[in-house]
Amino acid sequence: MKKARIVYAGAIHEATEAPDGRLLLQDGRVVAEDAVQWLTPVEPRTVFALGLNYADHASELAFNAPEEPLVFLKGPNTFVGHRGESERPYGVTFMHYECELAVVIGCTARNVKKEDAYDVVAGYTIANDYAFRDLLENYYRPNLRVKNRDYCTPLGPWFTDAADVADPMNLKLRTYVNGEVTQEGTTANMIFDIPHLIEYLSSFMTLGEGDIILTGTPKGTVSVEPGDEVVTEIEGLGRLTSTITGKAVPAGEK
Known part of the structure; x- marks a missing residue:
């Protein structure tokens, strides 16, 4: 449902x-x-976000694929619902979308083994985790300025029960900017799959109901501008729409 x-x-x-x-x-x-x-279809609790969890995206950004999950946290202020607005800060030269499968935890979980990982998943939704690429120093420093801007992570529109998603590791992802396809991929290409991520996170901390794991994005980074409509789509889960707001940067300042 x-x-x-x-x-x-x-x-x-x-x-x-x-x-x-x-x-x-x-x-x-x-x-x-x-x-x-x-x-947002669920009220986020602790939100874990994966960096460089698709090898093609890591290569696109000229980074090596990580040898263990590269995880950072996101505050609740970052989220906005379907058809919401996300602001491109004035002066930023490269703001891009990130279509991501969001995994919603359904119960208290600690020391979960891979083979039992799906038992603690309540369901799934779509995230668009906008990034401000020119503010990023490297992936080994905190991503606060890049990934924790107010209302710059649309989430939704639907929460889909886990029982209705036959294989979350084989879903197509697409992003459209003003109706044009700019990103395509599949969750099958994650470096660290959902069971691995749940086992890894729950090995050193307790996961709780309402926690969310944003599992990363494939290649296809295109900068978006004020006025653009961005639709992130995941097979079987729906289409999440957001609009970019803010003042355009004069061409001479780019």
């Missing part, structure tokens, strides 16, 4: 997808998707 959290008529509702593509609220009302404000 796919579930969403939305604001309609001044109240927060949980919604599912109606047969005609509209939203079915828990109280039985059916509303158009453009008549609501989309929230």
